[in-house]
Amino acid sequence: MSSTDLVPASGAQAVQTVARTDDRQFLTFRIGEEEYGLDILRVQEIRSYEAPTRVANAPMFVKGVVNLRGVIVPILDLRIRLGQPSEYNAFTVVIVLNVAGRVVGIVVDSVSDVLALSAEEIKPRPEVPAAMDARFITGLGKIGDRMLILLDIEAMIKSPDFGLVD
Template sequence: MSSTELVAQTSASSSHALQVQTSRVLPDANQFLTFRVGAEEYGMDILRVQEIRSYEQPTRIANAPEFVKGVVNLRGVIVPVVDLRLRLGQSGEYNEFTVVVVLNVLGRVVGVVVDSVSDVLELSAEEIKPRPEIAAAMDSRFITGLGKVGERMLILLDIEGMVASPEFGLVN
């Protein structure tokens, strides 16, 4: 039984969005939004997620890096949209499963493009293993650990650290 619900809402622009609402949380458990990038499944702290939106082509910004897809107007707030797939060394097509996870990180609203969103999982401290110390395409300092749920293995991201890093190019 999960203590988090995803509630579907329709915004004024007729695009579908999921608002994330949290309720009672067990003191020794962490909640993660799970999503896919390529064949890998990732998790990020649910408390950083503001909403989940279907992908709409953002307004491109001149001379922006390839992974910065542009900006969107989200109820009067200009939100930069970054393709997390490109930042993680993957590529992906934009289809009906592609979504933008809108994050509130360090007082800033940022959208990240992922292949799909799976669900919200609650993991106890025992279900989270330390990150491996191996060379990887992604800087391991942004991996907080690995979550194991049954046969599923999740790569848990420090999304706040990742977005705040100079490599991401969004936060000064």
């Protein structure tokens, strides 16, 4: 950014194009009709879906493992875990996360974009019964007409339901 990027033109107010320091960035993705967000700092990479090697006696949402540059990565189908139908197509992706000292992949329907949300745009989680345990929801992000369910992916992965972390 040059010094002229912030100079007002003919008395107009300067417009700053960089994100505010209080903004948090979220990777947004879809599962069914819902849009979710997770902390971008947890994301290592996004990969197209490839069938993993199945692990015997694993829960249905654990699709198996893949070898990612020498690291064995468990692949969890977040759609199955959240009780949604699981259909694999060209948009299905794996979000590779670095969570709780582990590398884990989660299968989602599609990835949308990265959004910066200010504290004012993040609302507290609702106190209503949900298909998903509310302890894994940090809040709701609201941008215009869009509503994002913001996940605490670390708490989810660490939960005994997943069985990945001691």
